[in-house]
Amino acid sequence: MGTRKDDAVDGQQELSGHSEEYSVGEILKKRGVSRRDFLKFCSAMTAAMSLPTAFAPTVAQALDEVKRPTLVWLNFQDCTGDSEALLRAANPTVGEIILDILSVDYHETIMAAAGHQADEALENTITKYKGKYICVVEGSISMKDGGVYGCTSGKTHLEIARRVCGSAAATIAIGTCASYGGIAAAVPNPTGAASVSEAVPGTTVINLPGCPCNADNLTATIVHYLVFGKIPAMDSKGRPLFAYGKRIHDNCERRPHFDAGQYVEHWGDDAHRKGFCLYKMGCKGPATFHNCPTQRYNEKISWPVAAGHGCAGCSEPQFWDTMSPLYRRLPKVPGFGIEHTADKIGLGLVAGAGAAFAVHGALNALRKDKEPEETKEG
Numbered sequence: 001m002g003t004r005k006d007d008a009v010d011g012q013q014e015l016s017g018h019s020e021e022y023s024v025g026e027i028l029k030k031r032g033v034s035r036r037d038f039l040k041f042c043s044a045m046t047a048a049m050s051l052p053t054a055f056a057p058t059v060a061q062a063l064d065e066v067k068r069p070t071l072v073w074l075n076f077q078d079c080t081g082d083s084e085a086l087l088r089a090a091n092p093t094v095g096e097i098i099l100d101i102l103s104v105d106y107h108e109t110i111m112a113a114a115g116h117q118a119d120e121a122l123e124n125t126i127t128k129y130k131g132k133y134i135c136v137v138e139g140s141i142s143m144k145d146g147g148v149y150g151c152t153s154g155k156t157h158l159e160i161a162r163r164v165c166g167s168a169a170a171t172i173a174i175g176t177c178a179s180y181g182g183i184a185a186a187v188p189n190p191t192g193a194a195s196v197s198e199a200v201p202g203t204t205v206i207n208l209p210g211c212p213c214n215a216d217n218l219t220a221t222i223v224h225y226l227v228f229g230k231i232p233a234m235d236s237k238g239r240p241l242f243a244y245g246k247r248i249h250d251n252c253e254r255r256p257h258f259d260a261g262q263y264v265e266h267w268g269d270d271a272h273r274k275g276f277c278l279y280k281m282g283c284k285g286p287a288t289f290h291n292c293p294t295q296r297y298n299e300k301i302s303w304p305v306a307a308g309h310g311c312a313g314c315s316e317p318q319f320w321d322t323m324s325p326l327y328r329r330l331p332k333v334p335g336f337g338i339e340h341t342a343d344k345i346g347l348g349l350v351a352g353a354g355a356a357f358a359v360h361g362a363l364n365a366l367r368k369d370k371e372p373e374e375t376k377e378g
Contacts, residue, residue, distance in 0.1 A: 023063070023064055023065055023066055023067055023068070024063040024064075024066060024067075024068050024101055024226070025038065025060075025063050025064035025065070026064075027068055028101075038060065038063075039056070039060055042056050042057075042059040042060040042063065043056045044216075045059055045219065045220050045223045046059050048216050048217065048219070048220035048242070048243075048295065049220050049223070049224050049232070049242045050241075050242035050243075050245070051242075058227065059223065059227050062226060062227040062228075063223070063226065063227070066226045066227070068101065068102060068103050069102060069103065069132075069133070069134050069222070069225075069226065070102075070103045070105055070125060070129045070132065070133040070134070071102045071103065071104050071105065071133065071134045071135075071136060071222075072105060072106045072107075072122065072125055072126065072133055072134070072135050072136070072164060072168070073104060073106060073107035073108075073109075073135075073136045073137075073138065074106075074108075074135065074136070074137045074138065074139075074157075074160065074161065074164060075107075075108050075109065075138050075139055076137065076138065076139035076140060076141050076142075076150055076157040076161070076177075076178070077139045077140040077141065077142060077150050077157070077177060077184045077191065077193055078138045078139025078140070078175065078177050078178070080109060080138070081175065081211060081212035082138045082174045082175040082212045082213050083107070083109045083110070083138060084212065085212040085213060085214065085215050085297075086215050086218070087110070088215070088298075089215035089216070089219070090298075090299040094110075094215075097215075097219060101219070101222075101223075102134075102222065105121060105122075105125040105133075106118070106121050106122045106125055108152075119153050122164070126163070126164055126167050126168075130167045131167060131168075131169055132169050133167075133168055133169060134168060134169060134170050134171075134172065134222065134225070135164055135165050135168035135170070135171045135172070136171075136172045136174050136218070137161065137165065137171065137172070137173050137174065137178045137196045138174050138175055138177070138178055139157075139175070139177045139178055139182075139184075140177040140178060140181045140182055140184045140185055140193035140194060140195065141157050141158055141161050141193070141194050141195075141196065141198075141199040142156070142157060142158065142191040142192055142193055142194075143158055143192040143193075143194045143198070143199060144190070144191055144192025145192070146158070147159065147192075149190075149191040149192070150191065158199055161196065161199050161200050162199070162200050165196065165200045165203050165205075166200065166203060168203075170204070170206065170225055170231060171196060171200070171203055171204065171205045171206070172205070172206045172208060172218065172221060172222075173195060173196040173197070173205050173206065173207045173208065173209075173238075174208045174213045174218060175208070175209065175210065175211065175212055175213050176209040176210060176211050176314055176315065176319065177193070178195065178196050178207075179195055179196070179207035179208065179209040179238070179239075179317075180195050180207070180209060180237075180316075180317040180318065180319075181193050181194055181195050181198075181318070182211070182320070183320050185318070185320075186318075186320040186321050187321055195207075197238065204231065205238060206221060206231055206232070206234065206238065206239075206240065207234075207237065207238040207239050208221060208239070208240070208243070209239065209244075209290075209314070209315040209316070209317075210290060210292075210314055210315045211312070211314040214243075214291075214292070214295050214296075214297060216295055217240070217243045217291070217295065220240075220242065220243070221240055221243075224240075224242075235289070237317060239289070239315075242291075243290070243291045243295070244289045244290055244291070244315065245289065246289065246291065247285070247286065247287075247288065247289055248285035248286075248288045248289070248290055248292055248293060248305075248311050249285040249286040249288075251291075251293040251294055252285055252293050252305055253275075253293065253305075253306060254275060254276065254277045254278065254305060255277075257275070257276040257277040258277040258279060262274075262276040262277060263276055263277050263278075263279060263280045264276050264277065264278050264280060264281050265280060267281065272308065275308075278305060278308075278309070278310040278311075279310075279329065279330075280329055281310050281327060281329075282310050282325070282326055282327040282328050282329060282330075283305065283310030283311050284310065284311045284312060284313030284316075284319075284323050284330060285305065285310070285311040286330060287313060287316070287323075287330055288311050288313040288314075288315060288316055289315065289316070290315040292304070292305075292311070293305070293306075310326075310327075312326060
């Protein structure tokens, strides 16, 4: 989705202060985004939400009518990796997300205000748009000793989260730390790090785990909320099914090598260079649910397994404890006994393929024997 630079400043000045009067489609038009690019964006979001292509016009119509939502982004115990992923979003870019699709009224990392001005911006937003704004939380929340191990402006993150999330129309936990506690919650968890759901009980939270979360999944989740007026269907772990409904192993481009029993045995070996399966090198794809293979990162160019590194299972709860050591084969995978067959499946498939070829050859020979003499001579 492209924006004309010569219209960006004028558009910002024109819309500043009363952007809630305009729909997303109107704002995009005023910023010089062509109808073609707008429809491309709607098609991309339709695909990201795993909806049939026939839904693209519905998405376009909804965004033509719906008002740009206000968003508050809170940073707690985190590495800012999800904010960095947002800054590197490409389709749409972070500028288009912030200026056109959303009204990001508070985000400590990217906002111009600081100190008391930032506090005032947050207070004004949650007061003016109470029950209407979207809250995005990045990072886990310290709960030990009353939450004193995480504070901003003299207030604990626990206190801030309960107030801000409690008044939001929807709360999105972005990244594994906010979704499940992440690395900060790993044993021995000295700060009592907890997920948003644990820290703010009773609040409906949409979990978008990943280290970091793919910014496309965040945009798609918000677009789903705007288009359908409700949160997307979620799994038992609070994750949208459109992004976390399928196992990485099932969509991995290295899956055919797994089925053929072709594994990387050592980093840098010939099998590694040929792109063989990384299961024996500790890939957690068989036990991880995420759309990394299809949505990818860096403008959909690549993802960890395509780059030659096994999946770390970062979108699963307690992955730091349950998926480690990182480079050790999974002991047990729910659903099928992959760990018992990895060493045998290759031989079995090769033998099966050999038998198939032998049968095929025998049948061909039999057919030739039954052919009329004149056919053979011809």
